[in-house]
Amino acid sequence: MxxxxxxxxxxxxxxxxxxxxxxxxxxxxxxxxxxxxxNPTCSVKDRAASAMIDDAEEKGLITPGKTVLVEATSGNMGIALASYAQIKGYKIVLIMPSAASIERRALMLAFGAELILTDPTVKGEAMVERAKLVAESHPDFYWLNQDSD
Known part of the structure; x- marks a missing residue:
């Protein structure tokens, strides 16, 4: 149709x-x-999230059903990543401050994300470093690293 x-x-x-x-x-x-x-999650971030995941797939860096995606977020990017990861068959772990709104957390959880909540004063580089450490903790974890491109 x-x-x-x-x-x-x-x-x-x-x-x-x-x-x-x-x-x-x-x-x-x-x-x-x-x-x-x-866009599906009402955000321009849907474009970036899909591009990041599709690019990693095309490069052979991730495999649906095997790779667990990891990223630091404060909101909209995490929602978009969780949505697209679910569509593509990936589990995703999102690191975010515990001060993030309940609504944002609820959306990410609804899309199947696992959340690691950090101290609300931990922001920026410290959250990115936490995402990197989580990704390095298991061979099937892959850090999307939204700040790298």
């Missing part, structure tokens, strides 16, 4: 362009915006 995707992955990035006619009416150019909240 046309227009129906086999799963949410097919809807990633297929967001509409919308003209901002009123804003640009007196400008020499027209302005159009991508409506990224129409």
């Amino acid at each position: 046309d227009g129906i995707h086999a799963n949410a992955a097919g809807a990633i990035g297929n967001t509409p362009l919308v003209m901002l006619n009123r804003i640009s009416k007196d400008l020499p150019a027209k302005i159009a915006v991508k409506v990224e909240y129409m």
Whole structure:
């Protein structure tokens, strides 16, 4: 059936362009915006999450059903990664501060993620280092390292 995707992955990035006619009416150019909240997890992060996982798969670095993905997050990227990992058949461990909202945690858990909650004062490089250590703790764990690209 046309227009129906086999799963949410097919809807990633297929967001509409919308003209901002009123804003640009007196400008020499027209302005159009991508409506990224129409991605499966309502975030532009869906594009990055799918690209990170697909790239690692294409390079032979990860295998669905075998590799456990690991990443540090404070919210939207973790939700997008958990969603896409589930679609692709991966387990995922997300490291995040315990101060993260209950709603964000609930979404990640709903997508099958395991959460490792850190001290709320642990942010940035310390969380990234924790993700790296978790990934190094098992040969089947793979650190996505969103900050590397």
